[in-house]
Amino acid sequence: MSVQTTGGITYFTCTTTLPACEWIEIGPVTRSGFNLTLTMYQKQGEFCALCFDCPYHTDTNTAVLGSLPPGTYQLIIYMSDPLFDWDPFPLPHLIMWFEVPASADQTVTATRTPAGLRLNVAGVTGASYIVESSSTLTNWTGIHTNTGAPFHLDVEQLGLAEHQFYRVRVLSDGISAPAPAPPP
16 A cells, blocks of 8 residues: 655555455545545455455555645545444554655646647556646536556647647546456
């Protein structure tokens, strides 16, 4: 498990090795000042309650913690286990302390190309990004989605409005590993 800040956005990343019939989902992140909380859910396929001979796989899940001001933060991670998710068993938890450094890094930078513009996007593997475009700064249209970063996007400037603006949003959904199909 790690926390990193890239391009002004802070991410939590967890790599796990589990039987093929299990996977991890990360719930929404809540923040109160310098304290953040998230829950990791261990999920299991319907037909594999007592699996003994499953092959193993490794998944990397990423959760966006946000664009956090510099400082020291506490991340409380609750780990939900399907076998012990009822009272009187409290959810086990882990506390991670991390530092968000002061930085001038940007999520997106642009450079001119002969055909238009190249957008360079900083980020991390496993997070989903959408590049949006607007000529008014009020109405935005998605022009490209990407899972994982860094990446670049070449945008042709032919036929576009005189002033064109671009932004990149980190999508908060779709960043956990998808549920695998149950074994045959």
